[in-house]
Amino acid sequence: MTTATAENPNQTENWQPLCTRDDLVAQSGIAACLETPAGLVQLAIFYLPGQTPELYALDHHDPFSGANVIARGIVGDVAGEPVVASPIYKQHFRLRDGQCLEDEDMQLRTWRVVLDGARVMLRH
Template identity: 70%
Template sequence: MTATALKPTDSTDTRQPLCTKADLVAFSGVAAWLTTSQGAVQIALFYLPGHGNELFALDHQDPFSKAYVIARGIVGDIKGSPVIASPIYKQHFRLEDGQCLEDESVQLRTWRVGFQGDEVWVERE
């Protein structure tokens, strides 16, 4: 999703700080834990500076192998859309919406993510 300023409003806020911009690796993925009302989940953060949407968050679990490896995939571009290639079976997922390009029935969950100053914040729900 797009990188936007996410600011906490009160104790019922659904946004959570995860890390700082310095923790991210440009044009690569980083795995993080996100606390939700259903428990903790692993997400993959991708930072593409200079790209229109420069920060993306997707589920970290590869739906084909069930391994938590999406953050370790190779970032690329297919038809103008930024994608991540899973390191196991090499399926490509669009960073913008999590859609698998090889199998239309499969889609990774995406999370609204953005910067607040130098902190990375993610919408939990």
């Protein structure tokens, strides 16, 4: 078995097509579902064209409100780090690692996500 890379995510079964670039909204998030062996997982996919990286994938579930709303949060940056602010109670989560800036005990799960041509590929 070969190892997947950002250049060729098709080299392993751990990469799954999630959506297309046309489904993404620049400087914003979209919600998506991922089927895993443990069941369906709701994700928030953020697209920041022109930045490195351009794509981020986090849990869609807000641990503070209990609602699936993270994809609808406000994208910005805090101290140069891309973040999303939950639309309900406004906690900020770093896009790169899901860490909540207001509560060090809270962190959203993250996934590796890349563009493969027009396809958004997620590693799980």
